[in-house]
Amino acid sequence: MTKMDDVAKLANVSTATVSRVLSKNPNVSLKTQRRVLEAVDILGYKPNRLASNFRKRSSKTVVVVLPDITNSFFSKIVQGLEEVAQSRGYHVLLGDTRNNVESERNFIDLVNQKFVDGMILATARLPKEEILAVSQEIPIVLACEYFDGFDIPTVTIDNVSAAREATQHLVNLGHRRIGFISGPLSIVLGRDRLKGYRQAMLINELPVEESLIQEGDFTVQAGYNAMMKLMASNHPPSAIFAASDEMAIGAMKAARNKGLNVPEDVSIIGFDDIPAGTYVHPELTTIRQPAFEIGTQAMNLLLDMIKGCAKERKQLVLPHQVVLRETTTSPRG
Amino acid sequence: MTKMDDVAKLANVSTATVSRVLSKNPNVSLKTQRRVLEAVDILGYKPNRLASNFRKRSSKTVVVVLPDITNSFFSKIVQGLEEVAQSRGYHVLLGDTRNNVESERNFIDLVNQKFVDGMILATARLPKEEILAVSQEIPIVLACEYFDGFDIPTVTIDNVSAAREATQHLVNLGHRRIGFISGPLSIVLGRDRLKGYRQAMLINELPVEESLIQEGDFTVQAGYNAMMKLMASNHPPSAIFAASDEMAIGAMKAARNKGLNVPEDVSIIGFDDIPAGTYVHPELTTIRQPAFEIGTQAMNLLLDMIKGCAKERKQLVLPHQVVLRETTTSPRG
DNA sequence: CTGAAAGCGCTTACAG
């Protein structure tokens, strides 16, 4: 392996100068620069990143911890993260926990080991105290998740309002019995969407029957099961708000299996706006979360913190949007 | 920051011993071990990974280069990769090129810089000579892609046979005019699937009309467009083989828009077996690629090479499988 | 079983 010494020797300069040229330090004469670059070229020299990382105490790498990379909502966030990471000269280490808390802890440990310069958490199953503790030491930003009452930098949408608007959309169409397929109530964002649903029902003076609320885990299968229960009621809802598009798609399958037409017999609105929402027929009405932008903003926030040029600990709330497609309409009769 | 010296001092041993204890070297007395561990605990010491990486000339990190992480086929491969990486103590650096060749080159450069110990390429837009060159120096395995006539370690399926079987399935149902929505012919795996289609047609003495073949880029939109052209013919095919599930889903949308029922009016078979194939109605018949297993095998192969315990340069061919669902049936009349 | 010492390959004050 050729190293910097070899280059220095060939170019007749010190390693300090070689280092300066390669790091584009302007205080080197053009003549010397050329000489060094030529030597680099002749020897096919590549600086050793491991040495440089060590010396500079930075790997220019950031770990992103998420529950499931095959979930298209998260993979879109990751694409946003990666885009700005690349453009700002950083790398992203993948932390797919597959919903495993122990795995989450392992990834968080990478920042304690100084292996990465910062961390983006798109999942947070760990107790908030634990996360708060590391966040005092090291740049962390939460994407989608957040902790009430703490000032950890965060990029989210307003889940309560978004869920309220989804429900209101159904109310505006004339629905009065509206079922809610909830996300896991163990995580804030699941609770927030339920809160939004309740608010809308309350505002419109519609009774919230607990039998109209079914908890799922955001998957198609969970949506299917929840919908089956909802339809088994002797007074089934005429419209469904599902807290994720995948669950909404599961609900559509269940409705079809029961011989119901969407939206004529039952309206369905989802949440997220994943691509699959347009693969199905009819196309899914939903609440759009700007996943890619959540990624870009979170990464920009994090890198600003790492460079120390972040003004304060920001909490960004990005706009959501109702996307009208084909699965909602006015109720029969 | 507490460092190893502090621990050594507190435990009254040398840093060599601290290092041995932490790296679980067995040649340390139990008493000493306890003493060191206690000191580590008191000081809350974490070894600096950047220093350790540098010293050991290894980051225990592998970069995975792929065209698009939001594509569920690739994200499933990545999940497989990550699973074995985690279990074998490695990390994966994400290299989403978004189909950009320059980006691909940048990631490949990380191995030249010794930033990563190896690389998995699930895309290979770069000239094969370039990739072959790095593969001489450093552990690389190709996942899905391969280069004819070179011995770069590879994990793929037999795309030619898989495509032939897909086509044969349609022939067996009685179809004689079979359209093919091809992947990009600029990449081997696109060409291989076309080859399989042609073989099946030939074997069954069916004429291959060039108008029956439309090239797409694996996306839903491309499938939609290709299907529109196919249906515009004055003698349209009664069955379609699409080289990716996304294109098959696009073809289904196009058929519906034209008022055709799948499979009664036109049969469709896809390729990949992504989850979305079961979201749509009717559910998509397809060729299953074992994406997760491609990932696990590729990572195992790579890590074996890195540890130097790989016997030879292997080319693994994993089994595919026809998955019968609802989008294919016998032609009318 | 343990320690003293060298050294991994860079970068960075410091001095000139």
Next chain:
DNA sequence: CTGAAAGCGCTTACAG
């Protein structure tokens, strides 16, 4: 604009 020298925080032969 350039170089000599120190040193980042570990690990690893080597010697005992």
